[in-house]
Amino acid sequence: MTSFVLLLDPIPADSPATAYEIAATLRFVPATEPILTAFDAGAGRGDGIFETLGAHDGRVRGVDAHLHRLAASAEKLDLPAPHPEQWRAAIAQVMDALPIQGQASIRLTITRGTEAHGPTCWITGTAIASEFPERTTGVRVVTLSRGYTNDVGESSPWLLVGAKTLSYAINMAALREAKRRGADDVIFTSTDGFALEGPTSSLLIRRGTTIVTPAIQFGILAGTTQADLFSHLQADGFTCEYRTIGVEELREADAVWLVSSVRLAVPVTEVDGHTIPTDLALTARMNAALLS
Numbered sequence: 387m388t389s390f391v392l393l394l395d396p397i398p399a400d401s402p403a404t405a406y407e408i409a410a411t412l413r414f415v416p417a418t419e420p421i422l423t424a425f426d427a428g429a430g431r432g433d434g435i436f437e438t439l440g441a442h443d444g445r446v447r448g449v450d451a452h453l454h455r456l457a458a459s460a461e462k463l464d465l466p467a468p469h470p471e472q473w474r475a476a477i478a479q480v481m482d483a484l485p486i487q488g489q490a491s492i493r494l495t496i497t498r499g500t501e502a503h504g505p506t507c508w509i510t511g512t513a514i515a516s517e518f519p520e521r522t523t524g525v526r527v528v529t530l531s532r533g534y535t536n537d538v539g540e541s542s543p544w545l546l547v548g549a550k551t552l553s554y555a556i557n558m559a560a561l562r563e564a565k566r567r568g569a570d571d572v573i574f575t576s577t578d579g580f581a582l583e584g585p586t587s588s589l590l591i592r593r594g595t596t597i598v599t600p601a602i603q604f605g606i607l608a609g610t611t612q613a614d615l616f617s618h619l620q621a622d623g624f625t626c627e628y629r630t631i632g633v634e635e636l637r638e639a640d641a642v643w644l645v646s647s648v649r650l651a652v653p654v655t656e657v658d659g660h661t662i663p664t665d666l667a668l669t670a671r672m673n674a675a676l677l678s
C-alpha cells in the first residue's frame with residue numbers, strides 16, 4: 387500500500403506567511419516513524435479533529451469544503467483556526483506524492499497535542515486499491531439509536547455532534563454492531579424517531595423527484611459529498627430539501643443512499659431486514675458526477 391505522512395508545524399490562521407515560508411513548515415516523514423508523544427491529547431483522549439478527502443486520477447475533491455469544515459470543527463473544539471493556505475499547500479504536496487492514477491484518500495488531522503507544544507498536525511495520503519463494489523451492490527443497514535433527541539446539536543453543543551472529532555470509537559462500535567446483526571452499515575436515529583446519518587456518511591432519500599437529507603442543525607455533520615451531490619442533482623432537475631426524516635420514511639422511500647467522500651454514493655438495499663428499492667441508474671449518475 388502506498389501511503390505518506392506529511393507533518394505541519396502549525397502557523398496562526400492570519401499569518402501573512404509566503405509560499406516559501408509555508409513550504410518550510412511542511413515535512414514528509416516515513417509512514418513508520420512515530421509522530422506523537424504518549425501525552426498527546428489526540429492519543430489519550432481522542433481530543434482533536436480530522437477530515438477525509440477523496441481523490442481520483444490526481445484530482446482531490448472538495449478541498450474548500452473540507453477546509454471550511456475543518457475550521458468549523460476547530461472552532462467548536464476551541465482549537466486554533468487552521469491556516470487555509472498552509473493546509474492547501476500540504477494537500478497539494480501529498481497529492482504530488484501519490485500515484486497519478488487511481489483512487490486515494492487524504493486525511494487531515496489536528497490534535498490538541500500537548501500543553502508544552504500545542505496542537506499536532508499532519509496529513510496522510512493513501513492510495514486505494516479497492517473499486518468499492520458496494521457502489522453498485524449496495525449495503526444492508528440497521529437503524530441504531532444514538533441515544534439523543536433530534537435537537538441535541540442546539541440544546542447540548544458540548545456534545546460536539548456536528549464537529550468531525552477524533553472520537554470515533556462510538557461510530558466504529560456501531561459498525562461492529564451492524565456486522566453482529568448481519569448488516570453492513572448503520573443509520574443512526576434520534577430517540578424522538580428521526581433518521582440522522584451513518585457513522586461515516588450522510589443520508590439521502592429519494593421521494594419521486596425530491597431528494598431529502600436531514601437538516602444539519604439537528605446535530606449531524608454537514609456532509610461535503612451530500613452538498614456536492616445536491617448541486618449536481620438540482621442541475622439534473624431534482625428538488626433538493628433539508629428537513630427532518632422520520633425513521634418510517636426510510637422504508638417508504640423510492641431510494642436511500644449513504645454518501646461520503648471516499649466511498650461516494652452507496653445505495654441502501656435493506657433497512658432492518660426490509661428490502662427497499664434501489665435506483666442504480668441514478669446512483670451511477672451520482673458517482674459519475676462526483677468523479678468527473
Ligand code: PLP
Pocket residue numbers: 438583584585586587588607608609610611612645646647648
Ligand atoms: N457524517 C459522518 C458522521 C461522517 O463521519 C462523514 C464522513 O466521514 C459524513 C457524514 C460524510 O461527510 P463527507 O461527505 O464530507 O465525507
